[in-house]
Amino acid sequence: MSPLLRGLVLSLALLGGACASLSDTQRNRAASIAQAARSQVIDCSAANACAQPSALRALGDRAQSESTAQAPRHYALILDRGQDALLARLNLMRSARSRIDLQTYIFDTDDSARLVLDELLAAARRGVQVRLLIDQLSAIPDLRILAALSGAHQNLQIRIYNPSFGKAKLNYLDYAGSVLCCFRRFNQRMHTKLILVDNAVGITGGRNYQDDYYDWDAQYNFRDRDVLVAGPAAGEMGANFEAFWNARRSVPVERLNDVGRKLLKEGVPAMPVAEFKRPERVAAVSAEANDAEQVRERLVAPAMPVGAVKYVADLPQKHRRERPHGAAPAVPELKALIDAARSEVLIQTPYLVMSDAAQDLFRDLHGRTLPPQVIVSTNSLAATDNAVVYSMSFKYKRRYLRDFGFRIYEYKPFPEDAPVDYAALMPDGPPLALGSEGRFRGPSGSIGPSGASTRTQRGTRRQRTEPRPSFLSSGAASRLLPLKRAGVRLGLHAKSMVVDERVGVIGTHNFDPRSENFNTESAVVIADAAFAQALAASIRRDMQPENSWVVAPRAKPVVLSGLDYSLGKVSESLPLFDLWPWRYATSYEFVPGPDCPLPVAPNDPAFHQCYQAVGDFPEVNVGPKWLYTRLLTAFGAGLVPIL
Template identity: 20%
Template sequence: MKIDNKVFIDDPVFYYLITLTSCISQVCNIFNEQLPKNNSIFDKIPKRHTFPNTQDIREKIRGSKVKVNLLFIIFISLITFKAYGQTSPSRNIFSSNKEHELILLNNGIAAFEKRIQLIESAKRSIDLETFIFDFDVTGTIILQKLIEKSLQGVRVRLLLDSFMISETLNDQVLTELTRYGITSKFYNRKSVLTYKGQFRNHRKSIIIDDEKAIIGGRNISDAYFELDANKNYLDREILIRGEIVSKIQESFNNFWNSSLTSSPKHIFRPSFKDIKYQNIKKAKDFTTAKQFFQYDISIWDKEHLRIKNQLDQKFPELETIRSIGEQILEESPKFSCRKNTFISDFPGLGKEHLKNDRYVKYEIFKRITQAQQKVVIDSPFFILDNETKPLIKNMLLNGVEVEIMTNGLHASDPGYAVGPLYSQVKKYLDYGLNLFLISGESPDSNVSYNLQTQSSRFVTHSKSIIFDSKSSMIGSFNFDPRSNNLSTELAYFCDDNIDLANEFMQNIQDRMDVSAQIDDKKQLKKLKFLNASFGQKILYYGLKFPSLMLINFL
């Protein structure tokens, strides 16, 4: 059934799913205490959580209630979703044969330190783009550093996906940042309950002076820099210095200047002369208007004080964190590459975006089909759709070795991402797929801030692919339908440095060593619940059927 050119599901199955989800929510409330919570080792600053978005849904989930409610949001939002055909694009791929300097950032603490170093070195401009920006310890420190540079005359711009960030860095926070000269924009402020609200900006980058850039999978939050007490992300980024950075900058500018981005609403301290209160005075009386005004003033002042206290916060731990990060960076190998490619999707919404602007996935698919010997995929999610199913099957049937490292149930944030994985992967195990499920442990080679973070639950968030042990890809692309069709993504490829590919592979292997290796269905049945809590198992079974019904939209 169509209403106003939108597609609605007029089917009893839809209402069954709604009812089922409600039942699941009640069950999960019972077991909520058994699921791990995400608490920072730095309790000085209270986090302000936004309601999680459906994109990379998995990056922002805080507890079982939110997980179930988020699936309910997916059900509702997909009422208006219609799948459209795609055609392979042929532009928006930038290549360079000049030498580029590269540093692989496997460790979160080192990645945090490198960001600070880059910000401190900036002379002209800093452009930061992210999907999540928590106002926690690492987020606050980065904002403090950005404020310092802005006050020195460096142009600072923040490009933020609206749904995941509009509460953590809300309009009042961003209004406060404008006082220091920092400008911000939100991407796609449409409600995620609508079809067009499903199109998110999932890209992550920081660009300094149009000369150096970090791209990869990390957002801005303690867990992405391995500084959280309960859960940390095993992620990966690459620092690039060379002419292709100008193309990364150009891509940032395309998004910044897009009609889909908008400035935050400026939230200034209320004045009784504001038209809102004058209208209340006319409609009601002076006393009522004054009451509304005093209430709004108290809310604004409370939030202003919270923002000020956080931005003024001192962190004695920072010296130790930076020292650890600096030592890791000093020991990190440096690489060069003469065959570089950067690719990004274009900003866009709706049918035309699905059809014309999907650049990253087609480049990845092309390279996968060209592989002759082996493809290694490191992704937090491995969910196949009608395009990727034959892609993986044909590789395996043609004798190409395929290794997948992804999260098992214990390491997976959203329980509904594991249901499709376990259901789909059985057939491909028969074809010879090698599956590695992250078990939640920290690799032996990984350097941690302290024993508390080292003993936390570790999950993979890396987005990397190695082709034939010689070409490497790193970016923001997850191996799932959402990155294929709804998220804007970016990726960098190096095609002429085997040493870099080996370094990629060594780090992946270190993570595989603490993962469960699955070679057949029997092992999958035995190990799929490795280290999982009782609550996680309940969540898995409760969400398995709905997630399979909506597999093309996860």
Template identity: 30%
Template sequence: MTTTRSLLLACLLAWCAACITGCASLPARQPTPPAHALADVGATGLARLVAASTSADGQGRSGLRMLPEGPFSLDARLSLAAAAEKSLDVQYYQLQSDATGFRLLRALRDAAARGVRVRLLVDDFYTAGQDELFGTLSAHPNVEVRLFNPLPERKGSFLGRFIGSASAFARINHRMHNKLFIADNSVSVAGGRNIGDEYFMQSETANFIDADVLATGPVVRAQSAAFDLYWNSPHVWPIEQVVPPLLAPARSRERFDEIVGPAAPDIVVRAHDALGKTAVRQQLAEGRLDLMFAKATVLVDDPDKIARTDADERLAGSVTARVMELMDSARSQVLIISPYFIPGRLGMQRLGRAVGNGVKVTIYTNSLSSTDEPLVYLGYARYRDDLLKLGMEIYEVAPHRGGSTNLGAFGTSISRLHAKISVVDDDRIFVGSMNLDSRSARINTEIGLVVESAEVVREFRRLIPVRGFQSAYRLRLSDSGRVEWLEPREDGGFTVHHDNPGTNWIAELWNWFSSLFVGEEQL
């Protein structure tokens, strides 16, 4: 997968090429009438099912279920799309043209054919080659497709579009990283997953360790308000204004069907997930969702964040700032799970203060051999030794130990971390799209949930084996002050690696060279 940060290395080339060839530009954006989440959904099957699933002590609180396994999380989205009667509001940073992406798009088409209002909002950064796909989907009655912060250049590969849009780099560098799926304004699925094979354990080469939360109740209405905030933003364009349709509507719909292909067999899921829960598909058929109830709060960035010229102003009030404040309130422990972790000067100060106050800080992130963003790993490595010296525990995902996560069969594929979770003490947890790095803090927009519940935290901790993070290397400093990576063995011992495991000096040299061209603020 092409990655945002790695492609920043092409920025210099893009600027040079732009000076020679010129750049594309967008037409003037035409205002669109505001639209909002449907409120008259009480009679829908999903709303009635939520009511039937809500216990007496759950009244006024949100219903919640962790979705740690990819197939179960994909099943939840597809099943909710099939059950929706009124509306589907869908928002993603990336929606790939692969088997998983086509599954979801077929489900949206089929819902629209039943009369469901479908609103699909996609960040435009990774839509190279998808103009026809999204344009022909938008030709269906009841479907609207919009793009967040579109690139001016529409043709060619990602790099070609990037070069052709280079004169707008200061704008297109800011992306909508949000992930959100809402059915009938009654049930949502949100967390760290984009839409693509590797986010749902459907890839043969590499799959992500990730997490979503299914939600009902008050928090869903707050998520719908967050969706509307983006849908009606001036940074969002109807796809027809960016890519005028070339085909008649009927032919466009036929073309969409040709692109996404025929229906595929149902997703295969185990009888129970790692938490002992059955699939959402089965629970919908049985008429009751298995939920925990708690206070949940939506954290969401203002889409206008991307237009603020001062980086500190973009940080103020952001999802990142609020999660850091949550960590500041820790009394005993903080667990940080972040695939892209660069604490920066401010983060180091706050984490150091927490440790000084007796708070145990544990960090779980990618290793150099598991990450899809090696430049980010190098940014994190600048702080790694100091984090260890301060007494923090650090674990890095070992790419070939996915089977020890209890999250399904990785097979021969490597495991990579993509979940973004922070656990504070034993009673608060954040799950969302936000990484603990400068890009999430000051460049992109993010969304997430804070849940205040000891029960939910206990449920999450069940995902961590009794012996700890067996899917990861544990880091320590040797007597000489060098980092060592301890790989768990089946006998309970460790194999000690004195150099970054799973890499070679050529790759490390190239990554170091590349890092010279990308500042930490862009990572």
């Protein structure tokens, strides 16, 4: 963008923001309108706010009763399946006796998000104090819904974190102006995710409030992971939420310019009637949340008793320039765990982009006399929701494999054995074939209708992805890459780590520069061997040959292998353009046979006998593949500091 055009955009944005800004008097009037409209009617007179009996909520009471100051007791549940994660949230909200605190980065208006909103309103009306805190970048995009919530009930409060130009909903000029005038502040996002009930049971992890986090999207869903924790650590979660709720950047929604203007003009509107795309599916999960047997079988029985649990979470002060001591504890805590590893570090992250500090850490780790093995589960280009970020991972494959000693597994877009309800993903299409072990599979492993493997899947437009500023959320940058086959694809979004199968970590941290420098993050750290092994098994499942390709060095060419390696290394070190077409590593598919009954590691002598090279970007249909990704790399390299 030329200086003249940049100045014009900035001037228009600032002018538009100034014109739309309310005076203090107007803002106070809008807040008074919302407050006066709030219902004070409570549907329940019971001391427990007519909370639904719940064995899941009871885990919090049990953990508290079994705990002492010297020996805390917790129950921890790994939530791999999206439908279980939604079921747990619904059941806990209905079982709340006094308080629900919900903090998130994305809150949409689709089926799952609207269902959660309705549950929060129902809880408020029966006497539960409900607080909802959403980052502005991906907050509820409907001003009518926000205005309705601002005046819905005295027990419901909603605040927006870090609102640019004092608005809930930004247009393109707002985004451009925010980047040009105050880039650092605009990029400081609240990526922390938490739902906490009665300061007794909390859930954190990768999931936001949007259909694709709960296996409800018809085109693309995230393979994600949350952890539910019941016990004393919930108090730490509550204290952290309180710090965000009272932060200067957390603004009551009725005091924002666009919501306030709507209130001044129209008063508090009625909550729009829910128009569910799949009402039968909404009704089914709602009924399950009332089914005590379902809750016990799917959520309570798998919960694991563990001892001490640490909730490691950044504070909002991370976004201040002075960064007081202790304001951003998540990063050093995770680095200390990695540095203490002796045999293995198992990492699952959707975006394998590392800061300089992280690269130094892993380089030093690999330089030890007996280095631990670092195994990474991440997205392939075919599975990712953000090709620009993937391009940076691709650019540095040689460094990851050779200098850091990583073993990298890249998730397939059509995994055959993912923790999802395959049949539910395409309920309106032809029935899926039932594969071995009762798993549903589409053709050639794709999740989709019969015959889909012969068609090319067109790029799907994504409205939001977490690692990039939303002013890039239109056009080609927001589309999933076209694939060679059709079907409902999956992409990794889980952020987890296991160290020596003795410590397990589940949280929101993407192990990338954004998580270190811009976003606030949270994670649950559990030093329990049984929990760590269960988490490791979940990650290793995603790395199995039916679910992932393995990235490994190519077989060395007969001639000029040294020259090829040197030129590739030089090209990689260029700050923007990376033009050398022959790469150090590529993707491989396991080919079982009499001599290859089981998968082997890339450093095994039999690797190239048992694995077939499938190209740098398997499944992707982009024409000249290496050229396309070089273009992405040329663009993405300049974004490393904010990615």
